Amino acid sequence: MSDSASTDIHQAKAKWEWLEPLWLQGGVDLAFNHAGGSSWPVLLDDVTVDEALVIDVSAVPALADPLARGDQFHLFGHVTGALVRTSALTVIERLEDASRIRFRCLYPEYLSTIHRRGTFRAPLRAEMGVITRLALSEEGPAVGVDLCNLSLGGCLLAMRLADAVALTSDQPIFSLALHFPNQQRLELKGYVRHIRTNDEWTRALVGCEFDDLPIDSERLLWFCVKEIEREGARRALSSEKPLEPSGLFLTPEGRRPSQPVSGGATEKPAALVGNAVARQLQRIADYLIAQSLQLQNGGTISPTLLSRHADTIVALGLQGREPLLYALGCLDAQPAPVQHALAVAIRAVDLARQQGLDNETLKAIAACAMVHDLGKASLPVDLLESRAALTEAQRALLPGHVHRISERVADCRWLSPDIAAQVIGQVNERLDGSGYPLGLHGGAIGDLGRMVAVVDVIDALTRASADRAAWPLVEAYRHVLGDATAFDNVWARRYVRLFGVTPVGSLVRYASGALAWVQRLDAQARPSQVHMVLNANSPRRRLDLVLAQRDLDQLGRLEGVAQPEVYGLSLANSASRSPRHP
Known part of the structure; x- marks a missing residue:
């Protein structure tokens, strides 16, 4: 394709549609065929469609003589990015006007429109x-x-x-x-x-x-x-x-579209309607995706936005930890890395709050946990999606994503360097030295680093990846509790006690066949309020019942956590149907 494209317009109606904007803006340029590229500004004073143009050359009196003797010329100007040029014109007559120099000219036989490919949009x-x-x-x-x-x-x-x-x-x-x-x-x-x-x-x-x-x-x-x-x-x-x-x-019936069309870029997930906490998490999810795109294209971490969204996570947890944990499940349509980042941030803050840490520390934990994996976008795709065990060469690349994010958050002046070093720098370290990026052992790993490592690995194991299916939650618990050489056993036990084996937001099954989303836990981390959505014995009948402690006995014995995809269920969709949230 050439650098520019030109089209000649002969049809009368189409010519007027290009001439009218030139007439309305008034100013055009005039160039003679023999002038070697020189042009002069003149005024397109009037247009009689299909008959004549009137030009005013009072600003350049020297043009009067060549125009009067019949020299051919072109008019040209710009209309929304296109150069519009008339066919060769000649003067019909000079108009009587003592104060102005005006000529009536031939109406153009055709117009040429020229666009430059590299600049016009x-x-x-x-x-x-x-x-x-x-x-x-x-x-x-x-x-x-x-x-x-x-x-x-x-x-x-x-x-x-x-x-x-x-x-x-x-x-x-x-x-x-x-x-x-x-x-x-x-x-x-x-x-x-x-x-x-x-x-x-x-x-x-x-x-x-x-x-x-x-x-x-x-x-x-x-x-x-x-x-x-x-x-x-x-x-x-x-x-x-x-x-x-x-x-x-226009439609084939000659009408305009009845309403503006969006291809989907501005649509909001209907599943979040009615859940205010989930909508706030949706905004944080959007920020994380946008921040990842910024980093991929050479941008930096936005200190202001990171601070704002970290504050939101801390504030939502103070307003009610269970509604926040429940709302996490409403983001199941988000990319897996975003779901993981938010889950780690929210659960790490929740776990740290139970130990009495102050809000400023909680905010820093939330901020670091949200972005701790964003540097992975810089790793080769085949490494992230590998279905086989990583080679030594691939493993050597892993520390790069930690260093990348650590460098970026250094520009966030409000963020504690010590907390960032633990939460971001040590989340992938293991007590036995088998982790990365530094292969730290035992005492070299800070208390927050130990905590977030437990939170991170439990969430990661319970999500499917390229090389394995998602682990059952109980199996993930056994892994961290049973490997005290790699994971801090104190933090692992704290995690299990706080979130339980049927955590808020999980789907559980009862002996009666009832399937319900857990909304609240009692002091022993057992479901005390659920949203029942289905009976597995009557799968065609969808339910919408919120049951509290005294009503749960009618569902029979709690059998454990169920896999939502097996039953075609989604917490987001269930939450959107019911206005009753924990």
């Missing part, structure tokens, strides 16, 4: 009704995105932060499908060129570059770019003769 708005779907592979799902702008060479997409986590620079795009209201469809291929966040850190902005296209597809892309630009100009201008709407943005 046609911006879209939601009300244009363009539905955009992005697929990274032939087998993978297509996700809804918002098309921010379109050019001959590429585009800018806005998408949900959670959908952008898996993207990398130079990643191939299998399909970017644009569906216009008139049922025109344009499918493009290309590569991801950059990923960043918007100013509010609420959406990911993804720059894409297109592959070279066949000539027919290139022409269609160019047509769409021009129509998007013209539709934008039509809505921006106010005139007694408004531009006609582009047919590209």
Whole structure:
């Protein structure tokens, strides 16, 4: 594709739609055919459609003589990023006017519009009704995105932060499908060129570059770019003769889309409706994804945002630890690393609070735990997704993610360096020296480092990874309690006593077949309030019952924790149906 693209416009209505913005803005440039590239600013004073133009050259009186003798000239100007140039014109007559120098000229036979591929972007708005779907592979799902702008060479997409986590620079795009209201469809291929966040850190902005296209597809892309630009100009201008709407943005029945279209980048998960704590955790989850994208693209940790979200975690725990732990389960649609980061932060703060630590220390623990794994985005994908035991060469790369985050949080002046060194630097250390990044032994690992190591490994083991299925919680407990050479036994026992074998937010099964989400625990860490959602003996009948201690006996003996996916259940969906939360 050339660096610029030019289109000649002959149709009368289309010519007027490009001329009108020039007339409204008034100023254009005039150049003679023989002037060697020189041009002069003049005023496009009036337009009689399909008949004549009137130009005012009073600012450059020297133009009067060549115009009067019939020298050919062009007018040109810019309309929303495009250079618009008339065909060759000549003067019909000089108008009588004592104070101004004005000429009536021929109406242009055609107009040329020229765009530079590298600089021009046609911006879209939601009300244009363009539905955009992005697929990274032939087998993978297509996700809804918002098309921010379109050019001959590429585009800018806005998408949900959670959908952008898996993207990398130079990643191939299998399909970017644009569906216009008139049922025109344009499918493009290309590569991801950059990923960043918007100013509010609420959406990911993804720059894409297109592959070279066949000539027919290139022409269609160019047509769409021009129509998007013209539709934008039509809505921006106010005139007694408004531009006609582009047919590209009208339905086959000739109507505009009934409501603005979003590809999904701005949609909020319906499952969080009605749960105020879960909505606050959703905002922290969005921050963590955005912060990860910032780091991947050379950015830094935001001290202000990290401080704000750490304060939120501490405050939510003070308001009620069980609603906070329950809300954690409502984030099951978030990327696994984000779920892990929040779970470690919330449970570590909860565990530390039980030992009487002050709020400033709890805030620092929350902040460090939230970001402790963000440096893993810099590790090779094959290392993170390896299904086999890591090689020595791969293991040698692991300490890099700890050093990366440790360096970044050093810019957070409010954060205690000692707490950061323990929570971030020692979370992967083991008492027997088998951990990383420094292979510390026993007494060299601080008390907070020992605590967060227990919290981190229990949560990690109970989540599926590339090389194994999720462990049952009881098995994870046995692992840390039974390996006192690697994990601090005091903190392991404190953890089990506090959260129990049926923790808040887990799905439990009773002898009657009842399946319920645990909302509260009693002093012995046994369920004292549950939200019953299903009876396994009647799986087609969904239930919505919140039962307290005195009602639990009717459910029969507690059999233990059940796997939600086996029954097609999700805590987020269950919580959204019921307004009653712990």
